[in-house]
Amino acid sequence: MTKTVNLTTTGGDYAYPLLEGSVGPDVIDIRKLYGQTGQFTYDPGFTSTASCQSAITYIDGDEGVLLHRGYPIDQLAEQSTFMEVAYLLLHGDLPKQKELDEFTYTISRHTMLHEQLATFYRGFRRDAHPMAIMCGVVGALSAFYHDSTDITDPQQRLVASHRLIAKMPTIAAMAYKYSIGQPFLYPDNSLSYTGNFLRMTFGVPAEPYEVNPIIENAMRRIFILHADHEQNASTSTVRLAGSSGANPFACIAAGIACLWGPAHGGANEAALNMLREIGNVKRIPEYIARAKDKNDPFRLMGFGHRVYKNYDPRAKVMQATAEEVLKELNLSDPVLDVARELEQIALHDDYFVEKKLYPNVDFYSGIILNAIGFPTEMFTALFALARTVGWVAQWNEMISDPEQKIGRPRQLYVGATQREYVPVAARG
Ligand code: ACO
16 A cells, blocks of 8 residues: 655645655655645755655665665675676666676777867866866767767667766876876777776876776776765756756766866865865864864865765775775875874764764875876866766666656745836936
């Protein structure tokens, strides 16, 4: 029997179906609410709103659990390749060997960019932020790949998804090369997804480039940890843009724009800048005090999360990876000492304990990326590269869902009521 939730309003009593997921909170199906009561719900920031049904990613924020298609993130980060995770997110199950080989081959066949896009890069200033370039170039893909923009054709949708996953490393690496004035490098499909990206980023045509397996492995983990995260701001942006029927390249460009913000993907850049600014463990109390001061807008970047009210499971893997990479590369970074100490102080401070603020995925990622040699401006671009897999999986799921309509929220209007126009000469 369908469970219902009763609602009593000034207009009468109504019953709304309670929908059960496979795990996690039930949702009250209020689709008929406005038609029946003439009232809307009010939920700025969507803190209590499920915008869709999805079978891709599950998060239990209280317990610190993150599952992709049922598989825990730490198991994927330890044992799988990024291509396996991409296949899993897109198709629902881990691939068999033959499926994985075919998928990896298909992705590798799409890694090159249309040659004319190199000219497009040259239109940007050299000091352009890589995210500005990513927004522009990914949006521009729709002008180059007309044969994969018909969203009603599942085959074209799949080709567009493959293209986006395959071309993002090339696009991100070219953004970096452009900013430092080095020539673009073409992809090398004999390398792994991450190895190829490292070569296109750090290699030069004049010399052979050897992929360091430790760095390659760290990048693999970073990409997997960022691959998808349920209905976060950028994914919801991709879905909202896609709900109007916009082509996939335009939708992913919209997701990149949203990810750029410091409250979302831009936090990894902001977190490392903050740790550098603190610079010394002795200055931590000063910054903790600022974070707690209601009159100071400062926040501990890389701390807190809308959904996790426990340790972000991705942050745990990230912390271990940071320690491993610095050790293997024989590097010591005072910023890691500041991060470790800051984390310990915050985890025992009443303010952070009461508000359940824990390190998130961005707290340690910047330290690793910095050790590998990426400038801070590239951090969010790497996040966008990895998240593209989740975005295309979520976009495909949305387009195939017969219940999905164009996203069109309503509002609580608090502006002026109707009034008569007054000619400018007569305005007092
Ligand atoms: N430092 C200090 N105080 C914080 C922090 C922080 N990092 N995060 C939240 N708080 C406080 C807020 O001031 C607020 O206090 P109040 O209740 O006294 O007003 C309370 O905790 C709740 O904060 P909200 O902003 O309401 O929580 P929300 O869920 O909207 O925000 C967010 C989540 C944006 C991630 C927030 O924690 C934040 O700004 N963190 C820093 C930026 C960051 O690391 N973002 C990355 C998120 S992960 C990702 O996108 C991959």
